[in-house]
Amino acid sequence: DAKTTQPTSMDCAEGRAANLPCNHSTISGNEYVYWYRQIHSQGPQYIIHGLKNNETNEMASLIITEDRKSSTLILPHATLRDTAVYYCIPSGGSNYKLTFGKGTLLTVNP
Amino acid sequence: NAGVTQTPKFRVLKTGQSMTLLCAQDMNHEYMYWYRQDPGMGLRLIHYSVGEGTTAKGEVPDGYNVSRLKKQNFLLGLESAAPSQTSVYFCASRNDRRHNTEAFFGQGTRLTVV
Numbered sequence: 001d002a003k004t005t006q007p008t009s010m011d012c013a014e015g016r017a018a019n020l021p022c023n024h025s026t027i028s029g030n031e032y033v034y035w036y037r038q039i040h041s042q043g044p045q046y047i048i049h050g051l052k053n054n055e056t057n058e059m060a061s062l063i064i065t066e067d068r069k070s071s072t073l074i075l076p077h078a079t080l081r082d083t084a085v086y087y088c089i090p091s092g093g094s095n096y097k098l099t100f101g102k103g104t105l106l107t108v109n110p
Numbered sequence: 111n112a113g114v115t116q117t118p119k120f121r122v123l124k125t126g127q128s129m130t131l132l133c134a135q136d137m138n139h140e141y142m143y144w145y146r147q148d149p150g151m152g153l154r155l156i157h158y159s160v161g162e163g164t165t166a167k168g169e170v171p172d173g174y175n176v177s178r179l180k181k182q183n184f185l186l187g188l189e190s191a192a193p194s195q196t197s198v199y200f201c202a203s204r205n206d207r208r209h210n211t212e213a214f215f216g217q218g219t220r221l222t223v224v
Contacts, residue, residue, distance in 0.1 A: 032210055034212065034213075036213075038153075041198065041218070042217065042218075043114075043200055043202075043215030043216055043217050043218055044153065044200070044202075044213075044215050045215070046212035046213065046214070049210070049212065051210075085152075087152070092210050096141060096158065096160050096166075097143075097155060097158060097168065098143060098155070098202065098204070098213055099155055099169070100145070100152045100153040100154070100155075101152060102151075102152050103152055
């Protein structure tokens with residue numbers, strides 16, 4: 001399974017963009033990059049995923065480098081409710097599993 | 111749709127007792143997963159299933175058994191509970207790899223073993 005490296009924690013001011021990086025240098029060609037977040041002790045929530053191209057939905061944007069070894073999740077206008085632990089997870093293809101690492105604790109400050 | 115439902119939501123067990131946690135999904139998903147989350151840590155995969163009648167071990171399978179007799183249900187069993195199994199347990203389901211869609215999670219079961 002591809003290993004991921006994320007910062008342990010990050011801070012962001014409310015209303016500003018939050019950019020969360022993830023290194024996944026061992027990702028295989030048919031694995032997607034998924035992003036989830038967990039708010040307090042709730043069940044994880046899906047945010048976005050992509051294979052090669054950049055993706056955008058109503059929650060966030062995902063930028064994947066051309067070599068696919070890293071990606072960045074962008075929350076364009078962070079709010080206090082975006083305070084959570086964010087996980088990037090390579091999965092798909094022959095990798096059936098969804099393996100969580102330690103993630104990044106994003107704290108959005110007023 | 112209810113999505114992913116976990117039963118029970120809370121439980122206190124005595125050491126040595128057994129119990130079964132139920133995960134039910136109504137989305138006709140092929141893949142299902144059981145995780146545990148200890149305080150201050152990420153989710154760790156216990157067991158998973160890629161279809162009815164199949165199960166496989168995850169990162170921390172010891173002390174747990176699972177069954178997937180029906181596609182919509184994934185059961186997690188503790189035969190002889192230990193205090194080290196005190197944790198929050200999450201279940202998830204997702205469609206198969208042809209669709210590469212997201213996983214949906216239940217709200218968790220808080221288990222305390224005393």
